[in-house]
Amino acid sequence: MSEQEEVSYSEAIQKANDSISRFPLIPIRGIPLMNYIANNFDSIQAFRPDPSDIFIATYPKAGTTWTQEIVDLLLHNGDAEFCKRAPTPVRSPFLEMFSPPPIPSGLELLSKMVPPRIIKTHLPFQLVPTGFWESKCKTIYVARNAKDNVVSYFHFDKMNLTQPEPGPWDGYVHKFMRGELSWGSWYDHVKGYWAEREKRNILYLFFEDIKENPQREIERIMRYLDLSVSDEVISQIVELTSFKSMKENPMTNYSCVPATVFDNSVSSFMRKGEVGDWKNHFTPEQSKMFEEDYEKQMKGVDIPFRSLI
Numbered sequence: 001m002s003e004q005e006e007v008s009y010s011e012a013i014q015k016a017n018d019s020i021s022r023f024p025l026i027p028i029r030g031i032p033l034m035n036y037i038a039n040n041f042d043s044i045q046a047f048r049p050d051p052s053d054i055f056i057a058t059y060p061k062a063g064t065t066w067t068q069e070i071v072d073l074l075l076h077n078g079d080a081e082f083c084k085r086a087p088t089p090v091r092s093p094f095l096e097m098f099s100p101p102p103i104p105s106g107l108e109l110l111s112k113m114v115p116p117r118i119i120k121t122h123l124p125f126q127l128v129p130t131g132f133w134e135s136k137c138k139t140i141y142v143a144r145n146a147k148d149n150v151v152s153y154f155h156f157d158k159m160n161l162t163q164p165e166p167g168p169w170d171g172y173v174h175k176f177m178r179g180e181l182s183w184g185s186w187y188d189h190v191k192g193y194w195a196e197r198e199k200r201n202i203l204y205l206f207f208e209d210i211k212e213n214p215q216r217e218i219e220r221i222m223r224y225l226d227l228s229v230s231d232e233v234i235s236q237i238v239e240l241t242s243f244k245s246m247k248e249n250p251m252t253n254y255s256c257v258p259a260t261v262f263d264n265s266v267s268s269f270m271r272k273g274e275v276g277d278w279k280n281h282f283t284p285e286q287s288k289m290f291e292e293d294y295e296k297q298m299k300g301v302d303i304p305f306r307s308l309i
């Protein structure tokens, strides 16, 4: 994969331009999904991974792209040039993504690749094709604290012109709390994978931990994947996957998606990459209301999120 593939991916999106719109959501087993995904759900469910494939699962905006880059670099011993062979969504396809033709679906991209493939999903646990668990694929789940997650999703839904119109911030927070955004409830998502992590051997990570100590978390991923790279390479990967590096890297910053789909004048995909940006968005009243609801939705759950505050 190379320049040509990168160009053809961007060109395919450009060619689909007339069919791009804010797609409606259709529920699949109660989970709202973009209509193109919902309409192709049977073929997504039928996907059979290879046991060597690596599966990265997250609620949207929880650190997927960051983890995809870390894993690609670990698999290739920190080879920065090789990891620039194509943009993230081509190197590491999005399992359930279907878009208007001729944009290749995740399944189409996967069918042309040789395992081990790095496969992204936002599907909640109960919608993941059972083939992943039958094949015992290594699975990395990344969770991000709810308040920063909803802030990031809000900015993304404003700039991603295929997502439903987010509307004003206050209403958006309520939609998040009710699980009405694409891919459903954050609360059920983080709880679903947490409940299955031991049985399915899922490595459950937190955005805040990677931010606090990337070296420690990259080493955890390395051990989980049964890889061994030198300390020097780990340091290189820390540097290559810093927010600044990934924001500047055209292969990781989603500049492959034309402005007719990702409107960068509204917000960029690599927006801030921080912990605690929620403080710039929630009013004290919204924060109190959100926390009261959080207590109810997360009652009895022992996921070690940092304090919300």
Ligand SMILES: Nc1ncnc2c1ncn2[C@@H]1O[C@H](COP(=O)(O)OS(=O)(=O)O)[C@@H](OP(=O)(O)O)[C@H]1O
Binding pocket: 058, 059, 060, 061, 062, 063, 064, 065, 066, 151, 152, 153, 155, 241, 242, 243, 244, 246, 269, 270, 271, 272, 273, 274, 277
């Ligand atoms: N290297 C690195 N360091 C810190 N933060 C990073 C990094 N890469 C991506 N990001 C931030 O992650 C948010 C995007 O999340 P995802 O990659 O999960 O998005 S997506 O769901 O795949 O569309 C989005 O968060 P916000 O900036 O808060 O909006 C990105 O900026």
